[in-house]
Amino acid sequence: MSEAEIKAESVRTVVIAGSANLAIGVAKLVAGLISGSAAMLSEAAHSVADTTTEVLLYLALRRGARPADPRHPFGYGKESYVWAFLAALFTFVVGAGFAITHGVTTILVHEHTGDYLVSYIVLVISFAIESVSLARAVQQVRRESRRWRTAPHTFLRLTADTTVKAVFLEDTAALIGLLLAGVGLGLSQLTGDELYDGLASILIGVLLLVVATILAKSNVSLLVGRAVSERLHREIESELAALPTVDRIDTLMTMLLGPDEILVAAKVDFHNDATGADIEAAAEEAERRLTERYPEIGYVFLDPTRSLPGAGGRARRH
Template sequence: MAKSQGDSTLTVAVAFAANLVIAIAKTVAATLTGSASMSAEATHSWADAGNEVFLLIANRRGGRDADARRPLGYGREAYVWSLLAAVGLFVVGAAVSIWRGVTELLHGGDSAEDYRIAYLVLAIAFVLEGISLLQAVRQLRRDAKTFDSDVLEYALRTSDPTVRAVFAEDAAALIGIAIAFLGILLHQLTGEVVWDAAGSILVGVLLGVVAVVLIDRNRVFLTGESGSPRIHDALVARLAEFPEVTTVRFLRPEFIGPKRLFVIASVDLEGDRVESSIARTLRDLEHRLEQDPYVAEAVLTVSEPDETGTSGG
C-alpha cells in the first residue's frame, strides 16, 4: 500500500506543478488579450491547482496507520478531502467561467489585442496537461491490469480518489483547451465576441459535469461501497482455497479507504470442531486473509444452518 500511495502522491504532485505554471501563464494571457475563453481557462487551471492541494492532503491524512481511536484506519478521510475539492473548487471554477462568459455575452467586450499570445499559452498548456495526464494514465493502466479492466472503466471505479481526480481534471483540461482555442479562433475570424463568450460558458459547463461525477464517486465510497462483483468473487475464491473452509455462505467487502477493504464473511468449516478450536481456526483464517494487501481487516464467523449461498449485500 505504501508504494501505491507514493505513486498517487507523485501523480498529484506532477499535476500540481503543471497546473500552477499553466494557471500563471493563462492569467497573464487573459489579462493581455481580454479573452473570456482564456479567462475561463485561467480559472480552470487555478481551480485544478487548488484541487491538487486538497488531494495531497487527502493522501497524507488518508494514509495514516490505524490506532486505538480508528482501528480500521483513516482511509475514508481521502474521500472527504477529495469531496471537498470537487465541491469547493470544481464548482467554483465552473460558476466563475460561466459567469464570465455570460457577462461578456450580455455586455460585450474588447477584442483580443494579440491572439498569438493566447495561442502560444494554449499550446504550452496542452503539452504540460498532456504530460500530467500521461502520468495519471500510466498509474491507472498498471492498476487496471490487476483487475483485467480498461483504463476508463477503472478510472471511474477505482477506490483511489486522488488518481481519479487527476485523470478527470487533466482530461477535462485538454478538452477545455480545445474549446478555448476554437472560441478564440472564431472570435478572431468573425470579430463576433459571442464565440469567445460561448467558449467560456462551455468550459464552465465542462467543469460542472466533472464536479458532479467526482462528487458522486466520493459519495458512493463514503457511504459504503462494496466493490465490484469481481472483487467479491475473488475474495470468495481466496477463502475457498483454505483447506479448513468447505463453503462460503456469506461475504460482504466494504472499502474503508483507497485499496483497503473490510471483509465480513460466514463460512462452513471442515469437520466437527469444539468451540475453542473453532475460535482459533477463525482467527487464523482472518490473519491469513489479511495477508492480501487489499484486505485491511477480516471478521469471520461460522455460518448459521439456514444460510444458503454467498452474498455481496
C-alpha cells in the same frame, strides 16, 4: 509494487499535476488580461480550481495515510474522501461558476479589448504541459489496472484511489478546455463576434461541472461505505469457500476503508465435525490467503454460522 510505492506514486502524480496547473494558471491569467478573452480567463479559473484541487488531494493522501489509533481502529482512510469531496466542490463552485458567468457576460457585452496572439501562444504551451501531466496519470492508471487485472476504464470507474481518478479526469478536461478556448478565440477573431468566445467559456464551465459531479458522486459513495467490485467479491468468496473445513459461505460483506484498505467480513458454515481448533486454523489460513493475494485487504473477520434445517440452509446475502 509495494503499498508504500503505490502511495508514493500517487503523491508524485498529484504534485506533478499541481505544479503544472499552477504554472499554466499564471500564464493563462496574464494572457486573458492582455487579450481580454473570456475563454482565456475561464481557462485561468479552470487552472486555479485544478491547482487548489491538487492541494486538497495532497492533503487527502497525507491525512488518509495516518495509522490507526484507539479512537479510529480502522485508520483514517475515509478522511481522504472528505478532502477529495471538498476538492470536487471547489471545482464545481469556483471553476465552473466563474467560467459560465463570465461567458454569459461576454456574450451580453460583446467586447474584446486586446490582441489574440498571446492567447494562442499560451494555449499551445499549456497544451504541451498538460499533455505531460496527463501522460503521467495515464501511466499510473495502466500500471494499476494491470495490477488489479482489469481494463483501464474499469479501474477508473471502480478504483477507491480517487486522487488518481481526479488527476486523470482534470487533466483530460484541461486539454478539452484548451481546445474549446482555441476554437472560441479563432471563431471570434475570424468573425469579429465575441459570441464564440463567450460560448467557449460557457462550455468550459459545463465541462468542469461534469468532472466535479463525477468526482463528487464517487467520493460520496466511498464515504457511505462502498463494497469491492463484483469480480473481486467472487474471488474472495472462492478463496474462503476453498478452505478445507468450510461447507459454504452464508454471507460475505466487504467495504473499502480507504484508497488501499479493504475490510472483509463473512458468515461461514463450517463442517459439522470441525473443532474449535479447526475453525481457528481456518480463520488464520483465510487471512493468510487473502492478504497474500490482495495486500490491500487489511481486516478479515469470519463468523461461524450453524446451518439451518433444509436442503438449502439459510438464504445467502451479499
